[in-house]
Amino acid sequence: MNVVGMIVEYNPLHNGHVYHFAEAKRLTKADAVIAVMSGDFLQRGEPAIVDKWARAEMALHLGADLVLELPIAYAAQPAEWFAYGAVALLEATGVATHLCFGSEAGALEALQPFAERLADDGGALKAAVAEELATGASFPAAYAAAAARLLAGSGAAAAxxxxxxxxxxxxxxxxxxxxxxxxxxxxxxxVRRRAAGYNDAAPTDARIASATAVRRLIAGGGLDAAAPYLPPYTAGILAREFAAGRGPVTWENLAAPLFHQLLLASPEQLRACHEMTEGLEYRIKKALPRLEKPTVSELLAKLKTKRYTHTKLQRTLLHALLLHPQGLLAPEALAEGPGYLRVLAFSKRGQELLKQMKQLAKLPIVTRAAELDHPQLTLDIRAAAAYANAMPARRADQLFREYRQPPLRV
Amino acid sequence: MNVVGMIVEYNPLHNGHVYHFAEAKRLTKADAVIAVMSGDFLQRGEPAIVDKWARAEMALHLGADLVLELPIAYAAQPAEWFAYGAVALLEATGVATHLCFGSEAGALEALQPFAERLADDGGALKAAVAEELATGASFPAAYAAAAARLLAGSGAAAAxxxxxxxxxxxxxxxxxxxxxxxxxxxxxxxVRRRAAGYNDAAPTDARIASATAVRRLIAGGGLDAAAPYLPPYTAGILAREFAAGRGPVTWENLAAPLFHQLLLASPEQLRACHEMTEGLEYRIKKALPRLEKPTVSELLAKLKTKRYTHTKLQRTLLHALLLHPQGLLAPEALAEGPGYLRVLAFSKRGQELLKQMKQLAKLPIVTRAAELDHPQLTLDIRAAAAYANAMPARRADQLFREYRQPPLRV
Structure with missing residues (x-):
């Protein structure tokens, strides 16, 4: 049985995801699909527009058979650790046979040679990236330049x-x-990404828009403006969540607690947070009194330099907001991989997968947050509570939903 | 020159305060008045309805010549330390000749004998209070009973x-x-307190109502409902502050950051906060998932037992909100007294007092928060920032007002 894994955020699930999903099943002749999905906070250091339960429901509608949560320890991290955590989760299921991802290249042959060279570089890549960063380059630019340097001998550097x-x-x-x-x-x-670039702010196709573009349309013109780019179930779930006051959640919904934390913390306390490196704690403390408005977007704008990407800054603020200590998210700890397989949702076929996984999985399968005591799971539960506390309508039943909510089923 | 000190909160300043002020001046034949005023958070562990600057302005209108801020290290404390900090501040001015306070007794003769007996008890009172607390009594009841026991020999126990x-x-x-x-x-x-008891929820006189009653009237019916009990300048200042979105501030305005803190903190982290004693950290952690609504008032109701007064619980939540570490507010630290005289406001006569104080004061006089680096002052600045961050209209200029705001003057 072919089981394809996909690593997703579905923020929100749109027509581009529908296309990717169909292609993944077609190319891998998959009988079942496992979606490894970020929880309430995403790789770019942002809160999701609606919570993980609503987005897992979208994934079920799309046809996913099993939705596993990527722990926030990996979900809100640079590409290296995000990828490592997600792939390790898939590997730990014991049942995944394929991994299908979107790329601009669209062909494995373009990427595989670099992976071979970079996978076991004995630290040379890391050192090269550090050198490039020291010149003031942003992380993605530094990474690309460092990889090019390491590949110089192969004549493929520019490519x-x-x-x-x-x-x-x-x-x-x-x-x-x-x-x-x-x-x-x-x-x-x-699968080659179609029509819309990851970062495209505006739609570039009549039916396909990036998730970023979809969120902007919603922010500007409400759900109706985004509807052409969404499958009907996404639009329905978003409408229901918004009506219940559970969304949309943006960074600005977290402004009051974030500023509270940043105002109270000393630079030393900020420095104890993950990703708070190279004096960023002082940069934050200096930026706060210079703001015109106490908004997260203005704080990010004031913090921005050539050196720090918007994403790096957002993630750093997220770790400060959630008081993520460095130790738990240090490379040595992350290299051990995720500690559990948290099930958010499953279909009938997913139920069969879960039965197989009981024999084959290399990690404990968690269907209720209270079942396991694991530091990464504690971070997930905390993140979900902080997220629920920032919903437009604060409700007590949302703050502790993690403990009560069984996996969603179809 | 007679200079009378008064220890006040003015939350808000009402007709009862006007009466007390006039009586204090009359009885002491004072030429000048120093008000030692709590900042943005008060003895009962609550945020003030409007910030300290607005309340200092009310004090100037009333006729106070110098308004000094009681550091939050003392302001949000049980009576013993609140009183010690406030009296130490007055003593440190070097110019105060009298202290006038309101009491139900209304005569010093009723209180002075107990003070004589209790001031130098060598720890016997503390031990007796602890014994009474161990029977499950609330703190005020335990204190009264312990004092009665210690005074048993004098035949004045019941009194x-x-x-x-x-x-x-x-x-x-x-x-x-x-x-x-x-x-x-x-x-x-x-001075005997007139007409309204401290805790009276409803007005008991045509012109005099307790501050508690005034705040309830405002919450229920707006400023107009409270106007009969307020001097016109209080009503004017409150109207201006409310219109600017700087008030009214209640605990519910702090609910989002408070819950964020409480949800993220482990019991061990909560226990590191001041007043988080006797397992209260576990009581809080257990209460949170049982709330019907994520409001501070419901959390307080769930935490309430015969043992813990509402005030004790509010103060504990306040210390958790503001991350007040135990060490800084431990008895040994508090016994050293306040570290500075922070000037919030002064009149022409107050300016003369300040000139004298430059010779006579036993502590540094601070007119700008940036002038002094003192751990208690850091707590005051943090408290002011957290308070401003909870104002109905969050504004960047309020978050750091402490650094820019010179003393108010008339």
Whole structure:
């Protein structure tokens, strides 16, 4: 039985995801699909527009058979650790046979040679990235340049650089590297991203828009404006969640608690947070009194330099908001991989997968948050509570939903 | 020159305060008045309805010549330390000759004998209070009973008990004890509280209502409902502050950051906060998932037992909100007294007082928050920022007002 894994955020699930999903099933002849999905906070350091339960429901409608939560320890991290955590989760299911990801390249042959060279570099890549960063380059640029340097001998340096500066190629490369590092038997497959670039702010096609564009349409003109780019179930679920006051959630909904934390913390306390590196704690403390408005977007704008990407800054603020200590998210800890398989949703076929997984999985399967005591799971529960506390309508039943909510089923 | 000190909260300043002020000046033949005023958070562990600057302005209108801020290290504390901090501040001015406070007793003779007996008890009172607390009594009841026990030999036990169960008598007694402990030459004077009890929820007189009653009237019917009990300048200042979105501030305005803190903190982290004693951290963690609504008032209701007063619980939540560490507010630290005289406002006569104080004061006089680096002042600045962040209209200029705002003047 072919089981394809996909690593997703569905923020929200749109027509581009529908296309990718169909292609993944077609290319891998998959009988079942496992979606590894970020929880309430995403790789770019943002809260999701609606919570993980609503987005897992969208995934079920799409046809996913099993939705696993990528722990926030990996979900809100740079590509390297995001990919490592997600691939390790798939590998730990014991049942995934394929991994399908979108990329600008659209062909594995373009990425695989770089993965071979970069997977076991013995620290040379890391050192090269650090050198590039020291010149003031942003992380993606530094990564691409460092990879190009390491590949210089192969005559593919310029190609590598061009390739890796595209975000989905870069993420795809990290999936490939993670598969190698984990000695995984999962077969990678890539689908060329259609129509909309990851970061495109405006729709570029009559039916396909990036998730970023979809969220902007919703922010500007409500759900109706975004409807052409969404499958009907997404529009329905979003409408229901918004009506219940559970969304949309943006960084600005978290402004009051974030500012509270930043105002109270000393630079030393801020420095104890994950990703608070190279004096960013002082930069934050200096930026606060210079703001015109106490909004997260203005704080981010004031913090921005060539050196720090918007994404890096958002993630740093997220770790400060959630008081993520460095130790738990240090490379040594992350290299041990996720500690559990948290089930958010499953279909009938997913139920069969879960039965198989009871024999084959390499990690405990968690269907209720209270079942397991694990530091990564504690971070997930805390993140969900902080997210619920920032919903437009604060409700007590949402703050502790994690403990009561069984997996969603169809 | 007679200079009378008054220890106040003015939350908000009402007709009862006008009466007390006039009586204090009359009884002490004072040429000038120093008001020692709590900042943005008050003794009962609540945020003030409007910030300290607006309330200092009310004090100037009333006729106060100098308004000093009681550091939050003392302002949000049980009567013993509240009184000690406030009296120590007055003593440190070097110019105060009298201290006038309201009491239910209305005569110093009723309180002074107890102060004599209780001021230098060598720990016997503390031990007796602890014993009474261990029977499950609330703190005020335990204190009154312990004092009665210690005074048993004097034949005044029953009288002591009846006297000290009234909150302003108890506070007054602590002022007298503090004066003795500080070997102060300041002469105490007491004025009988008129018409309204401290805790009266509803007005009991056509012109006089307690501050609690005034705040309830405002919450229920707006400023107009409270106007009969307020001098016109209080009504004017409140109207202006409300219109600017700087008030009214209640605990519910702090619910989002408070819940964020409580949800993220482990019991161990909560226990590190001041006043988080006797397993209260576990009680909070257990209460949170049982709430019907994520409001502070419901959390307080769930936490309430015979043992813990509402005030004790509010203060504990306040210390958790503001991340007040135990060490800084431990008895040994508090016994050293306030570290500075922070000037919030002064009149022409107050300016002369300040000139004298430059020679006579026993502590540095601070007119700008940035002038001094002192851990208690850091707490005051943090408290002001957290308060401003909870105002109905969040504005960047309010978050750091402490650094820019010079003392108010008339």
């Amino acid at each position: 590598a650089r061009a390739l890796l500066e595209q975000p989905n190629n870069s993420l795809g490369l990290h999936y490939l590297i993670a598969l190698r590092r984990l000695h995984s038997g999962i077969a990678p497959v890539t | 002591a008990r009846a006297l000290l169960e009234q909150p302003n008598n108890s506070l007054g007694l602590h002022y007298l004890i503090a004066l003795r402990r500080l070997h102060s030459g300041i002469a105490p004077v007491t």
